[in-house]
Every structure is written in structure tokens, then in C-alpha cells.
Amino acid sequence: MGDPAASYDINGNDSDPMPRDNGDNKHGTRCAGEVAAVAFNQYCGVGVAYNASIGGVRMLDGTVNDAVEAKALGLYPDHIDIYSASWGPEDDGSTVDGPGPLARRAFIFGVTSGRQGKGSIFIWASGNGGRYTDSCNCDGYTNSIFTLSISSATQGGYKPWYLEECSSTLATTYSSGTPGHDKSVATVDMDGSLRPDRICTVEHTGTSASAPLAAGIAALALEANPALTWRDMQYLVVLTSRSDPLEKEPGWILNGVKRKVSHKFGYGLMDAGAMVSLAEQWTTVPSQHICKSREINEDRPIEVSVGYTLQTHMDVNGCAGTVNEVRFLEHVQCKITLRFFPRGNLRILLTSPMGTTSTLLFERPRDITKSNFDDWPFLSVHFWGERAEGRWTLQILNGGPRRVSQPGILSKWQLIFYGTQTNPIRLKSEGTRTAGAAGYSGLNPFVFPTETDLNQQAGALGGAGAGYYQSADLYSNFMNYPNLFSGAGSGIDKTVATLNGHNIPTAQRENVMADSNNKLVVLHDCDPECDQQGCYGKGPTQCVACKHYRLDNTCVSRCPPRSFPNQGGVCWPCHESCETCAGAGQDSCLTCAPAHLYVTDLAVCLQVCPEGYYEISRSLADVTGARGNVPSTPSREDDDDDHSDEHCYYDNRTCVPCEANCASCQDRPDYCTSCDHHLVMHEHRCYAACPKNTYETEDYKVVYCLPPGFGAGKDIEWWIRKIAKESKVRFVLWRVGHCHCDNISAKPQPDFSQ
Numbered sequence: 001m002g003d004p005a006a007s008y009d010i011n012g013n014d015s016d017p018m019p020r021d022n023g024d025n026k027h028g029t030r031c032a033g034e035v036a037a038v039a040f041n042q043y044c045g046v047g048v049a050y051n052a053s054i055g056g057v058r059m060l061d062g063t064v065n066d067a068v069e070a071k072a073l074g075l076y077p078d079h080i081d082i083y084s085a086s087w088g089p090e091d092d093g094s095t096v097d098g099p100g101p102l103a104r105r106a107f108i109f110g111v112t113s114g115r116q117g118k119g120s121i122f123i124w125a126s127g128n129g130g131r132y133t134d135s136c137n138c139d140g141y142t143n144s145i146f147t148l149s150i151s152s153a154t155q156g157g158y159k160p161w162y163l164e165e166c167s168s169t170l171a172t173t174y175s176s177g178t179p180g181h182d183k184s185v186a187t188v189d190m191d192g193s194l195r196p197d198r199i200c201t202v203e204h205t206g207t208s209a210s211a212p213l214a215a216g217i218a219a220l221a222l223e224a225n226p227a228l229t230w231r232d233m234q235y236l237v238v239l240t241s242r243s244d245p246l247e248k249e250p251g252w253i254l255n256g257v258k259r260k261v262s263h264k265f266g267y268g269l270m271d272a273g274a275m276v277s278l279a280e281q282w283t284t285v286p287s288q289h290i291c292k293s294r295e296i297n298e299d300r301p302i303e304v305s306v307g308y309t310l311q312t313h314m315d316v317n318g319c320a321g322t323v324n325e326v327r328f329l330e331h332v333q334c335k336i337t338l339r340f341f342p343r344g345n346l347r348i349l350l351t352s353p354m355g356t357t358s359t360l361l362f363e364r365p366r367d368i369t370k371s372n373f374d375d376w377p378f379l380s381v382h383f384w385g386e387r388a389e390g391r392w393t394l395q396i397l398n399g400g401p402r403r404v405s406q407p408g409i410l411s412k413w414q415l416i417f418y419g420t421q422t423n424p425i426r427l428k429s430e431g432t433r434t435a436g437a438a439g440y441s442g443l444n445p446f447v448f449p450t451e452t453d454l455n456q457q458a459g460a461l462g463g464a465g466a467g468y469y470q471s472a473d474l475y476s477n478f479m480n481y482p483n484l485f486s487g488a489g490s491g492i493d494k495t496v497a498t499l500n501g502h503n504i505p506t507a508q509r510e511n512v513m514a515d516s517n518n519k520l521v522v523l524h525d526c527d528p529e530c531d532q533q534g535c536y537g538k539g540p541t542q543c544v545a546c547k548h549y550r551l552d553n554t555c556v557s558r559c560p561p562r563s564f565p566n567q568g569g570v571c572w573p574c575h576e577s578c579e580t581c582a583g584a585g586q587d588s589c590l591t592c593a594p595a596h597l598y599v600t601d602l603a604v605c606l607q608v609c610p611e612g613y614y615e616i617s618r619s620l621a622d623v624t625g626a627r628g629n630v631p632s633t634p635s636r637e638d639d640d641d642d643h644s645d646e647h648c649y650y651d652n653r654t655c656v657p658c659e660a661n662c663a664s665c666q667d668r669p670d671y672c673t674s675c676d677h678h679l680v681m682h683e684h685r686c687y688a689a690c691p692k693n694t695y696e697t698e699d700y701k702v703v704y705c706l707p708p709g710f711g712a713g714k715d716i717e718w719w720i721r722k723i724a725k726e727s728k729v730r731f732v733l734w735r736v737g738h739c740h741c742d743n744i745s746a747k748p749q750p751d752f753s754q
């Protein structure tokens with residue numbers, strides 16, 4: 001159903017996203033039809049999630065820049081649950097490009113604050129560059145942890161010609177295949193005058209047609225369980241997608257937790273029934289931990305001979321013993337800086353401590369003009385569920401076919417682990433499952449087993465699914481779900497019973513009278529935290545009702561740290577990233593939990609600053625409100641102003657955004673340490689084009705033009721002074737953001753006396 005409240009026209013800057021009817025603008029309509037074409041319509045097929053409402057965002061029919069993308073990705077994040085995107089950088093097999101600073105910020109804002117803090121779901125098509133052996137890991141949108149990347153399979157379960165292989169693809173849905181041999185996708189079509197015979201097509205193709213099917217399935221999962229977070233959704237896809245329909249295609253590996261995974265299809269074909277069943281049983285995963293390894297900065301040569309492999313490794317402990325500890329992996333990023341010409345010769349592999357080898361980059365034979373990756377965060381989802389601790393091995397292989405004239409260099413690499421400290425999978429108990437769901441798990445080996453399933457079906461389940469997290473701790477971990485209030489006694493259900501008067505201890509039945517509800521109430525010696533309705537006995541656990549707030553079964557004057565009073569006056573846990581909060585979501589922190597940083601423009605607490613932010617520690621004097629909480633660290637200034645500040649972030653560290661063009665910065669917003677794609681850096685500022693009398697080096701640095709024969713040092717200083725006076729150097733801009741020096745006519749005479 002069309003939803004104006006989920007729609008916008010960014011190109012026309014109005015509320016009506018109706019495309020121009022010129023034959024080229026049917027893509028969005030076709031994608032929308034796959035998700036939400038209404039049931040029992042007279043014209044065409046039905047949408048996967050036909051009860052979903054759907055909006056349209058017109059954004060590709062005009063200039064597409066970072067701001068346009070950010071606006072689209074950040075549109076109405078409290079109203080829109082799922083964003084389906086079938087666009088990205090050129091699929092030419094040589095581009096390495098990704099979201100700019102504003103779009104990156106939109107992703108972070110979406111997953112932390114969208115859907116009232118449960119996180120926007122971004123579904124992304126993995127790309128159509130298969131013909132040019134493109135890699136979806138060179139597409140920074142699919143390669144992002146925030147997007148759920150979706151690949152395609154033909155109706156026969158094979159790799160289609162346009163498929164891009166990479167390790168960031170999470171799963172697959174059906175789409176078109178070889179023309180004349182395989183069918184394409186049937187969906188709604190664009191026709192300006194809505195002629196009944198023109199508003200249905202059977203010709204929708206490519207990964208563009210796969211992402212909306214995945215978005216529809218994700219919508220069904222949300223319908224079954226609206227509490228799912230953005231990471232819950234990725235877990236459901238990992239756990240329920242099926243390799244078996246696609247195993248005729250080679251390339252499947254078995255990872256360390258015995259799940260089959262592929263660079264073509266991720267975890268396999270999405271299964272809507274299994275997704276919905278598991279969604280119904282799902283308990284939200286613990287909050288995301290981020291553990292960064294150290295950066296390895298030793299230069300290592302990558303030799304010229306075809307087949308040469310540079311192998312290096314790193315031993316990590318998964319940040320054990322810190323708040324960042326990761327024991328159960330989700331995403332793993334390997335951030336790499338290297339030089340090698342041509343870059344497209346390289347194959348990059350990463351092997352985990354559990355022995356899984358994931359290919360971060362396959363050779364791209366068309367990628368022949370560039371030689372660098374600069375802090376590119378190659379993503380693999382193949383280690384999902386494995387442990388982080390141990391030895392990680394990186395291999396960089398010169399796979400050919402181009403001749404290489406000089407060795408390359410690996411100058412920097414780092415691993416970033418995302419995941420949880422505790423077992424993330426805690427299914428609801430058997431009693432709450434529907435008969436249908438329970439029955440389904442028997443049919444589908446990929447539905448995650450509960451303890452009962454494990455006991456009864458340990459043999460029967462077999463196959464790839466049974467081993468996932470198959471440990472005796474599984475069920476007990478669920479039952480031992482860390483209870484914030486465990487110190488206060490019983491569980492919440494029992495507490496409610498006590499306060500309703502149904503669970504009165506026998507010893508308290510003397511000296512009581514019946515209240516209006518015929519329950520037994522003591523009218524004297526009540527705890528001061530009881531309200532005027534009295535109590536059943538002594539102490540704050542025996543109140544009929546609380547004067548202020550209720551924490552587990554006890555009346556309290558205020559909710560303790562890490563909890564907040566909900567509308568019923570019950571202290572409820574904050575999100576794990578908050579020390580104090582106004583609500584349960586990640587976007588509701590008032591102060592941050594220890595070891596978290598406050599991100600100023602997004603108003604959320606994170607374990608590390610996101611890309612494009614720099615970290616500052618405010619002096620203690622700036623945060624007098626935090627005084628009571630900060631251990632007795634001596635304060636250099638004696639600050640008597642009591643500007644008690646709500647935003648007294650607990651451990652005093654914040655993340656501040658870099659200025660718009662910086663990809664990263666240091667100490668202040670305008671001191672860039674790297675630039676956004678296609679921009680050049682000059683004296684730590686980022687520019688679209690080289691400033692006058694400068695040219696761009698291979699690694700996007702800008703240096704001053706020098707006449708032939710000039711060396712470094714004093715020559716350069718002299719030359720800079722000289723060109724400042726008279727401009728004899730001409731520049732040729734051959735592409736925005738790239739330039740070089742040209743036509744330096746006569747060699748000037750250095751005059752060092754100046």
C-alpha cells in the first residue's frame with residue numbers, strides 16, 4: 001500500500017516521488033511491487049509482504065551526491081522500518097568507492113536511533129558487475145556492516161552471469177538468469193496512464209530484483225516480531241538461509257561453527273517461513289561489542305612474480321577482560337592499506353583461528369590503472385558465530401594476469417571484530433512457541449535448535465545446521481540471561497503477583513484487614529516507600545503499591561543507575577550503552593555507560609568513535625555534573641560553577657564529527673588525516689581539485705609542482721616563493737579531483753639569496 005508518509009522526492013524537493021514517465025524510471029516501481037503489491041489485485045502478482053505499507057524516494061533522477069544519499073537513507077527513520085536499495089557505485093570492475101561522510105553518518109544514525117532505537121534495516125543489492133568480475137567488497141555500501149547485502153540465484157539454483165562474488169554478501173534470493181533460458185521476476189510496472197496491460201512485467205532482472213524480495217521477507221519477520229533490532233535481523237538471515245537449494249554451484253565452505261557459506265551466495269537462499277518462525281522465538285541479542293586489534297604498521301613487500309603470496313599473521317585476544325570483549329563474532333573487518341600496481345592482480349585472503357579462510361578480494365582483471373587501497377575495511381560475514389581469540393592470518397597473493405614491474409607494499413593492516421561477549425542466541429522457551437513453528441524446526445535443519453530439539457534430535461538434525469553453537473551451555477545461557485535486578489530477588493512475574501496481593505506470606509496474615517478488593521492489608525508500620533494504600537507487612541517489599549518507583553519487588557525512591565522509570569513506575573533496564581537513560585533504546589541515553597563515548601551529533605553512546613569522527617576527552621572541570629561518579633581523580637582547576645549538565649557523560653570522552661570532506665581527522669574537525677573518495681588532501685584539508693601550482697600523487701596527496709631537476713628541501717621552498725610571485729606553471733585538470741603539472745617551460749634559475 002502506498003504510504004505518503006514514507007515517501008519523498010529529493011530530486012524535485014517535494015513530497016510526491018512520482019517518476020518522470022520517459023521509459024527509464026520504472027526501476028523503483030518494479031522493486032516496490034515485489035515487496036508490497038496488494039493481495040488479490042486484478043493485474044499482477046502479489047508482494048512478498050502484501051500487508052506492508054511502502055513509500056518511494058526519488059533520488060537517482062538528478063545529481064546524486066553524498067547529501068542526496070544521506071537524505072534518502074535517513075528519511076523518516078521513526079516511520080520507515082526497512083530501506084531497500086538497489087543502487088551503488090559503478091559496476092565496472094575497477095571502481096573502489098563507498099558512502100561519503102554524510103551517508104556514513106546516516107547509516108550510523110539509522111542503526112542507533114532509527115525504529116525508536118531498534119535500528120533501521122538497510123537491505124542492499126550486492127551489484128551486477130559479474131560480467132566485469134567486479135567485487136562487491138569494493139562497493140562500500142554492500143561492504144558496510146550496516147547493510148544486509150543480498151545476492152541472486154537463477155531459478156535453477158545457479159550463479160547468474162551478473163553475480164559479484166565477495167565475503168560481505170549475507171544471503172540470496174531468486175532473480176533472473178540467462179535470457180531465453182531462465183525466467184525473470186514478475187512484478188508491477190510503471191505506466192503513466194496505468195493501462196491494465198502495461199502495469200505488470202515479467203522482465204525484472206538482476207540483484208536489483210533480489211534486494212526487494214529480501215526486504216519483503218524482512219518485513220514479514222518484523223510483522224512476526226516488531227522488537228527485532230537491525231542485528232537481530234542479520235542473525236535471523238544467517239541462521240535460516242539455506243545452502244541446499246544452491247549447492248549445485250561450487251564454492252561452499254564449512255566455517256568454524258559448521259555453517260555452509262559461499263562467496264557467491266552468503267549463507268544461501270533466504271527462507272521466509274524459517275525467518276518468521278525464528279523471529280517469533282527470538283530474544284534480542286546482547287549489545288554489540290567492537291574490539292579493534294592493534295594496527296600493524298610494518299612495511300611488507302608484495303613481490304612481482306605471479307603466484308607470489310605475502311603471508312602475515314596477528315594474535316588477538318578478542319579484547320578479553322575489557323568491556324569491548326568479543327567472544328561470539330558477527331562481522332569481521334580487515335582494514336588494509338597497500339600499494340600494488342596493478343591493484344586488480346591481487347587476491348586477499350583472511351583465515352580465522354578456527355581455520356575458516358574467507359576471500360576478502362578476488363582478482364579484478366579490469367582494475368588496471370590504480371595501485372592503492374587506503375584503510376579499506378574489507379568485510380567478511382563468514383566468521384559469524386566463531387570465536388575471535390587466536391591467530392588470524394592474512395595472505396596477499398599476486399594472482400596475475402598482468403605483468404608487474406615493481407614490488408608492492410603492504411603498509412598497514414588491522415582487524416575489527418564485532419560481536420558479543422555472551423552467547424547471543426537465546427530462544428524463547430518451547431511453551432511459548434506455536435505448534436507450527438515447533439513443527440517447522442523439524443523440517444528445516446537450519447532453524448536454530450532449542451535444548452529440547454538438541455536432546456530429541458541430536459542425531460536427526462545432522463547436517464550443517466545442527467552444529468551451530470551446539471554446546472551444552474546453549475539453553476542454560478538463555479535461562480541465565482543476565483538479569484539486571486537479580487540482586488533484588490525474584491523475577492518480574494513473581495514480583496507482580498506479590499504486589500497484587502496474591503502471594504502473601506502466611507506469617508503476615510495476622511493484624512490485617514480486608515481492603516476494597518478483599519485482599520489482606522496491614523495499615524500500620526509500612527515502609528516509607530509504600531503509598532497510602534498500605535502494606536502487607538514490614539519492609540519495602542510488602543507495599544500494596546509504591547509511592548515512587550518499583551524495582552523488581554521492592555519500592556524505591558529512585559531508579560538505580562542503568563535503569564529508568566517506565567510509564568507504570570517500574571524501573572526498567574537502560575540499553576547497555578547507557579549509564580542513565582530516559583527510555584529503553586540506544587538513542588535514549590542521558591549519560592554513557594563506562595568505557596563508552598558520546599557521539600555529539602548523533603546523541604548516542606558507542607564503544608569506539610565511528611569512521612569520520614575524532615575522539616576528545618573533556619577536562620574534568622567541564623563536567624562538574626559527573627563529579628559524584630568520577631573517582632577521586634585530582635582536578636587541576638577548582639571549578640565552582642555548578643552548571644549541572646544533563647550531558648555529563650560518565651567517563652568523559654566524546655566523538656566529534658570531522659568536517660564534511662574529511663574521511664578521518666585528528667584533534668580537531670578540520671585537521672584531516674584522510675579524505676573522502678575522489679578528493680585530494682593538501683596540508684590536511686580536502687579539496688575537489690588540486691589547488692593552483694600543485695599536483696596529485698598516487699596516494700591522493702597534493703604536492704607543489706616543481707620544474708624538472710629540482711630536489712627537495714631548500715629548492716622547494718624557493719620554488720614555492722617564486723610561484724607565489726609569478727605563475728609560470730599551467731595545470732591540466734583531467735578529472736575532477738585529479739590534476740597534474742604540465743608545460744613547465746624554462747628551468748628557472750634558483751636564487752637562494754632570496
Ligand SMILES: [Ca+2]
Nearest residue numbers: 009012014016
Ligand atoms: Ca515530485
Ligand SMILES: [Ca+2]
Nearest residue numbers: 091127129134
Ligand atoms: Ca559492484
Ligand SMILES: [Ca+2]
Nearest residue numbers: 142144147149
Ligand atoms: Ca553489507
